[in-house]
Amino acid sequence: MGVVTPGxxxxxxxxxxxxxxxxxxxxxxxxxxxxxxxxxxxxDWEFSITAESGDVQRWSWKDLQAMPRESFTVDLxxxxxxxxxxxxxxxxxxxxxxxxxxxxxDFAFISSYGGYTTNVPVxxxxxxxxxxxxxxxxxxxxxxxxxxxxxxVPHLYLWKSAKWVRGITLSxxxxxxxxETAGYHNYGDPWREQRYWE
Amino acid sequence: MSSWRVATVVGIREETATARTLALRVPEWSxxxxxxxxxxxxTAPDGYTATRSYSIASASMADELDVTVERVADGxxxxxLTEGVxxxxxxxxxxxxxxxxxxxxxxxxxxxxxxxxxxxxxxMAMVRTHVSxxxxxxxxxxxxxxxxxxxxxxxxxxxxxxxxxxxxxDYVFTRAIPAGWPTPxxxxxxxxxxLHTISASERPTCYVCGPTGFVExxxxxxxxxxxxxxxxxxxxFGPTG
Numbered sequence: 001m002g003v004v005t006p007g008x009x010x011x012x013x014x015x016x017x018x019x020x021x022x023x024x025x026x027x028x029x030x031x032x033x034x035x036x037x038x039x040x041x042x043x044d045w046e047f048s049i050t051a052e053s054g055d056v057q058r059w060s061w062k063d064l065q066a067m068p069r070e071s072f073t074v075d076l077x078x079x080x081x082x083x084x085x086x087x088x089x090x091x092x093x094x095x096x097x098x099x100x101x102x103x104x105x106d107f108a109f110i111s112s113y114g115g116y117t118t119n120v121p122v123x124x125x126x127x128x129x130x131x132x133x134x135x136x137x138x139x140x141x142x143x144x145x146x147x148x149x150x151x152x153v154p155h156l157y158l159w160k161s162a163k164w165v166r167g168i169t170l171s172x173x174x175x176x177x178x179x180e181t182a183g184y185h186n187y188g189d190p191w192r193e194q195r196y197w198e
Numbered sequence: 199m200s201s202w203r204v205a206t207v208v209g210i211r212e213e214t215a216t217a218r219t220l221a222l223r224v225p226e227w228s229x230x231x232x233x234x235x236x237x238x239x240x241t242a243p244d245g246y247t248a249t250r251s252y253s254i255a256s257a258s259m260a261d262e263l264d265v266t267v268e269r270v271a272d273g274x275x276x277x278x279l280t281e282g283v284x285x286x287x288x289x290x291x292x293x294x295x296x297x298x299x300x301x302x303x304x305x306x307x308x309x310x311x312x313x314x315x316x317x318x319x320x321x322m323a324m325v326r327t328h329v330s331x332x333x334x335x336x337x338x339x340x341x342x343x344x345x346x347x348x349x350x351x352x353x354x355x356x357x358x359x360x361x362x363x364x365x366x367x368d369y370v371f372t373r374a375i376p377a378g379w380p381t382p383x384x385x386x387x388x389x390x391x392x393l394h395t396i397s398a399s400e401r402p403t404c405y406v407c408g409p410t411g412f413v414e415x416x417x418x419x420x421x422x423x424x425x426x427x428x429x430x431x432x433x434x435f436g437p438t439g
Contacts, residue, residue, distance in 0.1 A: 006288075007278070144414055
């Protein structure tokens with residue numbers, strides 16, 4: 001237990017059970033990004049997955065919309081300490097997108113329109129744990145929240161869920177991304193409170 | 199970086215009716231970079247804890263650490279820090295944190311700061327570091343605020359802007375203007391941005407901090423004015439209770 005703060009009694013206890021350590025509940029949907037929001041026209045939008053062999057598979061916006069879509073409800077945990085529970089999304093699972101990719105790579109390096117990057121182990125993208133999402137709360141995903149489409153890996157801190165996602169490069173080498181090289185944890189499990197470099 | 203340490207509140211300054219600055223003395227504080235933040239953890243007698251992040255307002259070489267806290271409705275941490283805390287109280291902190299929204303006096307290019315409301319806090323650390331370092335490069339601050347009573351660090355900004363040749367400060371008032379102010383209240387728009395900021399042709403690095411809508415608007419205006427998006431760094435203030 002930490003040092004008791006004289007005069008502080010707190011009010012937030014009842015939510016503790018469902019939140020990872022050090023998080024608090026918000027009903028808003030705050031935004032965290034490092035630079036301007038990129039403007040991406042749907043006609044120009046493209047998403048690609050590059051295997052370690054160099055083979056590339058590409059999807060236009062139409063191609064993505066033709067994939068089997070899933071509706072899913074997940075909790076979001078941001079490293080800036082807010083959590084938002086039971087958010088409703090629509091998107092295509094990474095299981096579906098990776099299904100025809102010939103790869104045995106362990107690591108995924110994710111790039112976005114606007115230059116943002118992040119890294120995730122491939123196993124964290126599989127088995128219904130990750131999506132390319134384009135719908136939020138019954139509407140098209142707004143640009144400030146990553147629209148037209150963002151990665152969503154909700155079991156990790158939200159910076160891993162790259163907004164404005166553009167491509168995934170699979171590799172046998174783990175390459176830290178934008179926040180991972182700027183002091184944030186390489187993996188980012190909220191339940192183990194992996195916020196920063198230790 | 200990951201360990202908590204015990205700071206002591208050694209000074210309290212009221213900034214506005216809803217915001218105050220806490221000066222913290224931290225044993226063995228090895229300094230921070232302008233723009234970084236700290237986590238503050240409060241612990242109740244039964245062990246319940248609440249942690250929030252606050253931007254550092256003091257210069258990177260200052261002995262004491264200043265954080266400015268704006269009270270958020272129903273915010274259990276901000277309410278305590280703006281109303282309950284007294285001098286001498288121990289508070290746990292961790293940091294400094296954040297490696298992206300930072301400015302160093304070593305950076306050779308001019309610097310444009312754009313603050314919305316309490317988004318001024320990390321930018322104030324840059325203003326104070328600029329002055330302390332006697333940096334020769336031009337630094338310009340555009341501060342958008344609701345009304346004159348909501349301005350943080352007003353006297354200090356005035357003093358610094360008049361005494362430091364390479365620092366200039368401009369205001370935009372969105373709801374109410376001071377007596378005699380030449381323009382009516384309103385949000386930042388393209389003509390104002392062009393009038394009150396360093397031109398894109400000088401290739402400044404821009405730091406924009408404020409509420410989400412403000413940051414979206416300003417960052418988009420800067421891009422439209424010709425600033426390369428790789429030279430625009432943003433930090434958004436979500437609700438922090």
